Amino acid sequence: MNLTRYQKPDLSWTSFGRLSSLRDELDRLFESPWAELARTSQLWSGWTPALDIHEDKDNFTVHAELPGMKREEIDVSLHDGALSISGERKAEKKFEAAEVYRTERFFGKFQRTVTLPAPVAADKVKAQYQDGILTITLPKTEAAKPKQIEVNVN
């Protein structure tokens, strides 16, 4: 599993339009699906969906790219503070007999697990699948939320 923690750049791309990361540069250099492919080394290990994780004071939000799936084919589970997204994408049967010109899409089983940096309330986790993006909202447990402590200065 290739999971590296996101390193915030000194000048974030959100504030300065597009100050590209090295990966963006590389993607542009190759400008082909192969760049995408090499990035996740899908060629050797099936495929792993790309995902983003955001954190605010109440929730973790995970967005995973799973284009062309059915809701029931996606499994989301939480175990010991580790979130797992797994499933199987099946190829469409109707093109089985057809002559194939290009096959760049990946089918088959996938799994991706990420460890969350703080405990979440497992019973309040929500998942939604729309436009090929799986959005998982994981509310933090009360204990994990930042607390304001009032200090009286006399």
Next chain:
Amino acid sequence: MKSIVQTNPKPTAERTAPQEFVAPVVNIFETDDGYALEAEMPGVNKDGLEITLEGNEITIVGRRAPVRVSGTLLFRDRSTADFRRVFELDPAIDTSKISAKMEQGVLTLGLPKSERVKPRRIAVSD
């Protein structure tokens, strides 16, 4: 000092960096009736899709639906760039009958062949 030449009349909100695109991965199949093209564009819905036909070339552009996420980014490996890819079409394709369907981030184009090039069975008379 004020410049005489107004170089960028657009308001800041509209001004963006040069557009970057990533190429969506595709599968292309051929059957007797025509071709089918599937392109993966996660985060793009029907409204973000622009398909243009120019002569023999079809251009697919998919713009990701804006997502509002609060909080700080902990980890990222999704691209934020929009999708774009150009394909040259087989002249046998009847360009007036091209169909497009968008479902869960996958665009499926139906590219039927024109009637005259479809394989036909010729009846033999006695």
